Amino acid sequence: MVKEDFEITDAPKIIVAIDGYSSSGKSTMARELAKRVGYIYIDSGAMYRAVTLFALRHSLFKADGKVDTDKLLPLLPNLNVSFQASASQDGVQHTLLNGEDVEKEIRTMEVSNHVSPIAEIPEVRHRMVELQQRFGQEKGVVMDGRDIGTTVFPHAELKIFVTAGLHERARRRWRELQHKGLDIRFEEVLENLGKRDRIDTTRKVSPLKKADDAITLANDAITHEEQMEWLIKLFQDTVEKIENGSRD
Ligand code: DC
Numbered sequence: 001m002v003k004e005d006f007e008i009t010d011a012p013k014i015i016v017a018i019d020g021y022s023s024s025g026k027s028t029m030a031r032e033l034a035k036r037v038g039y040i041y042i043d044s045g046a047m048y049r050a051v052t053l054f055a056l057r058h059s060l061f062k063a064d065g066k067v068d069t070d071k072l073l074p075l076l077p078n079l080n081v082s083f084q085a086s087a088s089q090d091g092v093q094h095t096l097l098n099g100e101d102v103e104k105e106i107r108t109m110e111v112s113n114h115v116s117p118i119a120e121i122p123e124v125r126h127r128m129v130e131l132q133q134r135f136g137q138e139k140g141v142v143m144d145g146r147d148i149g150t151t152v153f154p155h156a157e158l159k160i161f162v163t164a165g166l167h168e169r170a171r172r173r174w175r176e177l178q179h180k181g182l183d184i185r186f187e188e189v190l191e192n193l194g195k196r197d198r199i200d201t202t203r204k205v206s207p208l209k210k211a212d213d214a215i216t217l218a219n220d221a222i223t224h225e226e227q228m229e230w231l232i233k234l235f236q237d238t239v240e241k242i243e244n245g246s247r248d
Contacts, residue, residue, distance in 0.1 A: 011243060012139075014158060015139050015155075016030070016143070017144075018145075019148050019214065020161055021124070025224075029198075030043070033231055033235060034068050039141055041141075042132065044132055047095070047132070047152075052105050052114050055072060055118060056110065063124050066107040068242065080096075080098065083098060112196075122203075129147075147207075159213055162216075162219060163216060166193060166197065168220050170186065
Protein backbone atom coordinates (compact mmCIF):
# COMPACT_ATOMS: atom_id res chain seq x y z
CA MET A 1 0.00 0.00 0.00
CA VAL A 2 1.14 3.53 -0.74
CA LYS A 3 1.42 5.56 2.43
CA GLU A 4 -0.76 8.64 2.21
CA ASP A 5 1.01 10.39 5.06
CA PHE A 6 4.41 10.22 3.42
CA GLU A 7 6.20 13.47 4.22
CA ILE A 8 7.75 14.58 0.96
CA THR A 9 8.94 18.05 1.88
CA ASP A 10 11.37 17.04 4.64
CA ALA A 11 12.59 13.88 3.01
CA PRO A 12 16.01 13.75 1.32
CA LYS A 13 15.78 14.35 -2.42
CA ILE A 14 16.88 11.63 -4.79
CA ILE A 15 17.33 11.07 -8.52
CA VAL A 16 14.97 8.63 -10.22
CA ALA A 17 16.21 7.22 -13.54
CA ILE A 18 13.59 5.51 -15.71
CA ASP A 19 14.97 3.85 -18.83
CA GLY A 20 13.34 1.61 -21.37
CA TYR A 21 12.21 0.96 -24.91
CA SER A 22 10.29 3.47 -27.03
CA SER A 23 6.60 3.67 -26.11
CA SER A 24 6.96 1.44 -23.07
CA GLY A 25 4.98 3.99 -21.07
CA LYS A 26 8.00 5.23 -19.16
CA SER A 27 7.34 8.92 -19.85
CA THR A 28 3.80 8.72 -18.49
CA MET A 29 5.08 6.92 -15.40
CA ALA A 30 7.95 9.34 -14.89
CA ARG A 31 5.77 12.42 -15.37
CA GLU A 32 3.14 11.16 -12.95
CA LEU A 33 5.67 10.15 -10.31
CA ALA A 34 7.31 13.59 -10.51
CA LYS A 35 3.93 15.26 -10.10
CA ARG A 36 2.94 13.07 -7.14
CA VAL A 37 6.17 13.65 -5.21
CA GLY A 38 6.80 17.27 -6.25
CA TYR A 39 9.91 16.56 -8.34
CA ILE A 40 11.05 18.03 -11.67
CA TYR A 41 10.33 15.80 -14.66
CA ILE A 42 12.80 15.68 -17.56
CA ASP A 43 11.94 13.88 -20.80
CA SER A 44 15.41 13.27 -22.25
CA GLY A 45 13.93 11.81 -25.46
CA ALA A 46 12.33 15.21 -26.10
CA MET A 47 15.81 16.71 -26.04
CA TYR A 48 17.06 14.41 -28.84
CA ARG A 49 13.84 15.14 -30.72
CA ALA A 50 14.46 18.89 -30.39
CA VAL A 51 17.96 18.51 -31.88
CA THR A 52 16.41 16.46 -34.69
CA LEU A 53 13.90 19.22 -35.40
CA PHE A 54 16.75 21.71 -35.46
CA ALA A 55 18.63 19.55 -37.98
CA LEU A 56 15.52 19.15 -40.17
CA ARG A 57 14.85 22.88 -40.15
CA HIS A 58 18.44 23.61 -41.17
CA SER A 59 18.49 20.90 -43.87
CA LEU A 60 21.26 19.01 -42.09
CA PHE A 61 20.17 15.57 -43.35
CA LYS A 62 21.86 14.32 -46.49
CA ALA A 63 19.99 12.47 -49.25
CA ASP A 64 21.12 9.10 -47.79
CA GLY A 65 19.55 9.98 -44.41
CA LYS A 66 22.90 10.59 -42.72
CA VAL A 67 23.51 13.77 -40.76
CA ASP A 68 25.80 16.50 -42.07
CA THR A 69 27.92 16.55 -38.92
CA ASP A 70 30.37 19.08 -40.40
CA LYS A 71 27.55 21.61 -40.25
CA LEU A 72 25.78 20.39 -37.09
CA LEU A 73 28.71 20.01 -34.68
CA PRO A 74 29.87 23.65 -34.67
CA LEU A 75 26.29 24.70 -33.86
CA LEU A 76 25.94 22.37 -30.85
CA PRO A 77 27.49 24.56 -28.12
CA ASN A 78 24.85 27.21 -28.77
CA LEU A 79 21.98 24.80 -28.97
CA ASN A 80 19.87 24.81 -25.83
CA VAL A 81 16.96 22.62 -24.85
CA SER A 82 14.87 23.45 -21.81
CA PHE A 83 11.40 22.83 -20.44
CA GLN A 84 8.54 24.93 -19.15
CA ALA A 85 5.05 24.40 -17.82
CA SER A 86 2.53 24.80 -20.61
CA ALA A 87 1.16 28.32 -21.14
CA SER A 88 -2.16 26.76 -22.18
CA GLN A 89 -2.35 25.13 -18.74
CA ASP A 90 -2.99 21.70 -20.24
CA GLY A 91 -0.71 20.38 -17.51
CA VAL A 92 1.80 19.10 -20.05
CA GLN A 93 5.37 20.30 -19.79
CA HIS A 94 6.58 21.84 -23.04
CA THR A 95 9.98 21.46 -24.67
CA LEU A 96 11.81 24.61 -25.72
CA LEU A 97 14.46 24.75 -28.43
CA ASN A 98 16.54 27.88 -27.91
CA GLY A 99 13.55 29.37 -26.11
CA GLU A 100 10.93 28.43 -28.72
CA ASP A 101 8.09 26.10 -27.75
CA VAL A 102 8.47 23.10 -30.09
CA GLU A 103 6.44 20.56 -28.12
CA LYS A 104 4.07 19.80 -30.98
CA GLU A 105 6.66 19.72 -33.77
CA ILE A 106 8.94 17.26 -32.01
CA ARG A 107 6.18 14.62 -31.74
CA THR A 108 5.61 14.21 -35.50
CA MET A 109 6.48 11.02 -37.43
CA GLU A 110 8.97 13.05 -39.45
CA VAL A 111 10.97 13.73 -36.29
CA SER A 112 10.49 10.13 -35.07
CA ASN A 113 11.85 8.87 -38.38
CA HIS A 114 14.98 11.05 -38.19
CA VAL A 115 15.83 10.96 -34.48
CA SER A 116 17.95 7.77 -34.38
CA PRO A 117 20.87 9.02 -36.51
CA ILE A 118 20.93 12.21 -34.41
CA ALA A 119 20.96 10.27 -31.12
CA GLU A 120 23.88 8.18 -32.41
CA ILE A 121 26.25 11.14 -32.76
CA PRO A 122 28.69 11.11 -29.79
CA GLU A 123 28.99 14.92 -29.68
CA VAL A 124 25.20 15.32 -29.60
CA ARG A 125 24.98 12.82 -26.74
CA HIS A 126 27.79 14.59 -24.92
CA ARG A 127 25.99 17.93 -25.16
CA MET A 128 22.63 16.46 -24.09
CA VAL A 129 24.18 14.56 -21.16
CA GLU A 130 25.82 17.80 -20.02
CA LEU A 131 22.44 19.58 -20.04
CA GLN A 132 20.71 16.61 -18.36
CA GLN A 133 23.27 16.45 -15.55
CA ARG A 134 22.70 20.16 -14.91
CA PHE A 135 18.98 19.49 -14.45
CA GLY A 136 19.91 16.92 -11.79
CA GLN A 137 22.38 19.04 -9.84
CA GLU A 138 19.95 19.71 -7.00
CA LYS A 139 18.43 16.19 -7.16
CA GLY A 140 14.64 15.99 -6.86
CA VAL A 141 14.43 14.89 -10.49
CA VAL A 142 12.70 12.10 -12.36
CA MET A 143 14.31 11.63 -15.77
CA ASP A 144 13.35 9.11 -18.41
CA GLY A 145 15.29 7.94 -21.45
CA ARG A 146 17.63 5.20 -22.60
CA ASP A 147 20.91 5.86 -20.79
CA ILE A 148 19.86 7.72 -17.65
CA GLY A 149 20.76 4.95 -15.20
CA THR A 150 23.89 3.92 -17.09
CA THR A 151 25.46 7.18 -18.30
CA VAL A 152 23.66 10.34 -17.18
CA PHE A 153 23.15 9.41 -13.52
CA PRO A 154 25.03 6.17 -12.81
CA HIS A 155 24.65 6.94 -9.09
CA ALA A 156 20.88 7.56 -9.20
CA GLU A 157 19.30 6.28 -6.01
CA LEU A 158 16.40 4.62 -7.84
CA LYS A 159 16.67 3.07 -11.32
CA ILE A 160 13.81 1.45 -13.20
CA PHE A 161 14.08 -0.39 -16.52
CA VAL A 162 10.73 -0.63 -18.31
CA THR A 163 9.97 -3.29 -20.91
CA ALA A 164 6.94 -4.41 -22.94
CA GLY A 165 6.61 -6.43 -26.16
CA LEU A 166 7.04 -4.64 -29.50
CA HIS A 167 3.42 -5.19 -30.65
CA GLU A 168 1.98 -3.96 -27.38
CA ARG A 169 4.14 -0.84 -27.52
CA ALA A 170 3.23 -0.19 -31.17
CA ARG A 171 -0.45 -0.54 -30.31
CA ARG A 172 -0.12 2.02 -27.50
CA ARG A 173 1.81 4.46 -29.70
CA TRP A 174 -0.63 4.09 -32.59
CA ARG A 175 -3.58 4.78 -30.31
CA GLU A 176 -1.82 7.84 -28.90
CA LEU A 177 -1.17 9.22 -32.41
CA GLN A 178 -4.77 8.50 -33.46
CA HIS A 179 -5.93 10.34 -30.37
CA LYS A 180 -3.85 13.33 -31.44
CA GLY A 181 -5.65 13.25 -34.80
CA LEU A 182 -2.72 11.88 -36.80
CA ASP A 183 -3.88 9.51 -39.53
CA ILE A 184 -1.22 6.85 -39.61
CA ARG A 185 -1.11 3.13 -40.38
CA PHE A 186 -0.39 0.72 -37.51
CA GLU A 187 2.25 -1.03 -39.65
CA GLU A 188 4.16 2.22 -40.05
CA VAL A 189 4.28 2.73 -36.28
CA LEU A 190 5.32 -0.90 -35.75
CA GLU A 191 8.11 -0.58 -38.30
CA ASN A 192 9.37 2.69 -36.84
CA LEU A 193 9.45 1.28 -33.31
CA GLY A 194 11.20 -1.92 -34.41
CA LYS A 195 13.83 0.08 -36.22
CA ARG A 196 14.36 2.40 -33.25
CA ASP A 197 14.67 -0.60 -30.90
CA ARG A 198 17.42 -2.00 -33.10
CA ILE A 199 19.32 1.27 -33.32
CA ASP A 200 18.83 2.12 -29.63
CA THR A 201 20.18 -1.25 -28.45
CA THR A 202 23.07 -1.60 -30.88
CA ARG A 203 24.55 1.91 -31.18
CA LYS A 204 28.14 2.33 -30.06
CA VAL A 205 27.66 5.21 -27.61
CA SER A 206 25.35 4.66 -24.63
CA PRO A 207 23.14 1.92 -26.08
CA LEU A 208 19.84 1.16 -24.37
CA LYS A 209 20.83 -1.30 -21.67
CA LYS A 210 19.60 -2.15 -18.20
CA ALA A 211 21.91 -0.80 -15.50
CA ASP A 212 23.09 -3.63 -13.22
CA ASP A 213 21.32 -2.06 -10.24
CA ALA A 214 18.08 -1.18 -12.08
CA ILE A 215 14.77 -2.84 -11.22
CA THR A 216 12.94 -4.27 -14.24
CA LEU A 217 9.26 -3.56 -14.76
CA ALA A 218 7.56 -5.59 -17.53
CA ASN A 219 4.29 -3.76 -17.96
CA ASP A 220 2.51 -5.63 -20.80
CA ALA A 221 -0.20 -6.95 -18.57
CA ILE A 222 -0.59 -4.60 -15.61
CA THR A 223 -2.81 -1.57 -15.29
CA HIS A 224 -1.51 1.98 -15.10
CA GLU A 225 -2.81 2.24 -11.52
CA GLU A 226 -1.01 -0.94 -10.43
CA GLN A 227 2.15 0.33 -12.05
CA MET A 228 1.95 3.69 -10.29
CA GLU A 229 1.21 2.13 -6.91
CA TRP A 230 4.26 -0.14 -7.30
CA LEU A 231 6.46 2.79 -8.35
CA ILE A 232 5.40 5.17 -5.61
CA LYS A 233 5.90 2.48 -2.98
CA LEU A 234 9.37 1.82 -4.34
CA PHE A 235 10.12 5.54 -4.30
CA GLN A 236 8.96 5.87 -0.69
CA ASP A 237 10.97 2.83 0.41
CA THR A 238 14.10 4.17 -1.30
CA VAL A 239 13.78 7.60 0.32
CA GLU A 240 13.06 6.07 3.72
CA LYS A 241 16.09 3.81 3.50
CA ILE A 242 18.28 6.80 2.73
CA GLU A 243 16.69 8.79 5.52
CA ASN A 244 17.40 5.97 7.97
CA GLY A 245 20.96 5.70 6.68
CA SER A 246 20.49 2.00 6.07
CA ARG A 247 20.99 1.88 2.32
CA ASP A 248 23.33 -0.94 1.38
O1 DC B 1 11.69 8.50 -25.74
P1 DC B 1 11.54 8.98 -27.19
O2 DC B 1 10.96 7.95 -28.11
O3 DC B 1 10.85 10.30 -27.28
O4 DC B 1 13.06 9.22 -27.68
C1 DC B 1 13.34 9.67 -28.97
C2 DC B 1 14.64 9.07 -29.46
O5 DC B 1 15.72 9.60 -28.71
C3 DC B 1 14.73 7.55 -29.35
O6 DC B 1 14.65 6.96 -30.63
C4 DC B 1 16.05 7.26 -28.74
C5 DC B 1 16.65 8.58 -28.39
N1 DC B 1 17.00 8.72 -26.97
C6 DC B 1 18.28 8.41 -26.60
O7 DC B 1 19.06 7.97 -27.45
N2 DC B 1 18.69 8.61 -25.32
C7 DC B 1 17.84 9.05 -24.39
N3 DC B 1 18.26 9.24 -23.13
C8 DC B 1 16.50 9.35 -24.76
C9 DC B 1 16.11 9.14 -26.05
